[in-house]
Amino acid sequence: MRVLHCADLHLERAFPGLPAPWPEQRRQAIRDALRRIVALARDEKVDALTIAGDLYEDERARGETGAFLADTLGGAPCPVLIAPGNHDFWHPGALYARQAWPANVHVFRTATPKAVTVGPVRIFGAAHLQPKGQSNLLEGVRVPDGSPAIALFHGAEVGQLPLEDAGKGDHSPFAEADVERAGFTYALLGHYHRPRVTDRLCYPGNPEPLTFGEADGGGAALVDLAARPPRVTLHRVRTFATADVTVDVTGCTHRDAVLDRVRAQLPAAPRTAVRVRCTGELAPTVAVSGRQVAAALGVDRCVAVDWAVRPALDLAVLLHAPDVRGEFVRALVDRPDADSPLVQRALAAGLRALAGEDPGLR
Ligand SMILES: [Mn+2]
Secondary structure, eight states: OEEEEEOOOOBTOOOTTOOTTHHHHHHHHHHHHHHHHHHHHHHTTOSEEEEOSOSBOTTTOOHHHHHHHHHHHHTSSSOEEEOOOSTTOOOTTSHHHHSOOOTTEEEOOOSSOEEEEETTEEEEEOOOOSSSOOOOTTTTOOOOSSSOEEEEEEOEEGGGGGGSOTTGGGSOEEOHHHHHHTTOSEEEEESOSSOEEOSSEEEOOOSSOOSTTOOOOOOEEEEETTSSSOEEEEEOOOOOEEEEEEEEOTTOOSHHHHHHHHHHTSOSOTTEEEEEEEESEEOTTSOOOHHHHHHHHTTTSOEEEEEOOEEOOOHHHHTTOSSHHHHHHHHHHTSTTTTSHHHHHHHHHHHHHHTTSOOOOO
16 A cells, blocks of 8 residues: 655745746746656556645736646646645635546545545544645644554644754644644645654645745655555656856856856756855946846846845045044044054945945844
């Protein structure tokens, strides 16, 4: 008795901060991940494909998203059980309610767990009915006696909360002990994008990367429910990787030099989404912005640029500036101790403060 379990695909995610055409490329990559999951279900001849929520993002899902899902999931040679999460919560206007589903696809639509029998087990699925504040879906639950019972839902196991982003706890918070108390032998879960497997539960993580800096171990979990405890093998299905690089652009004298320096530090693999943090100082004569760097590199690479570059201070120019900065510079350089480290530091900090920047005094 084996199921293939996944969650948190987040179809139609916006991917803000990436230049065109990358948000659309990334959305296509999520669709590819789902196709690979269905192919894996077919190859492994599993008894069911289970999906524990955040399959799509409600505010961006369209009729075409539903058509893709029906077509792709309808191609699975097994039952497909879907338990809606906070991003794809069940409501009468939801894509889940509007779409006509193939006979093998079952979407749970109540917060009270309901059973579907798959071979020798019962899989109890429950749905979020709201985008935020869903209460513990295991609260007060005690499954009736019968064949082994498996829980399928989207929720925040409280033991893992300290490792997660703030706000994760607002979505069906529950304790690992609730799983056994409710009468379940195992829980197939979604919500945490960081994979986690214990003797009692499985979070497979997001199959395709969604943000920078995330753990990249998510995938689809092949779960052998006949083993005690269930045996879990995580299969990676992603086609994009993510990376972070920091590039100091100090000394670049023109825009192309900045681009060349950044390009030289990008990972070789083209399907890597790279967050580039540009640091250092550039002369005010080098006219380039983070947006321009992202647009220029974005033609062939998936990059987001975090521009933390400061303008280098050109005292020779500022000395004649007809504004408060010029007055400030002239007042300091006329001092007898103008060359002292203290005055030099005051000069740099004051000019940054006058430019509305963090003066860097620590
Ligand atoms: Mn999610």
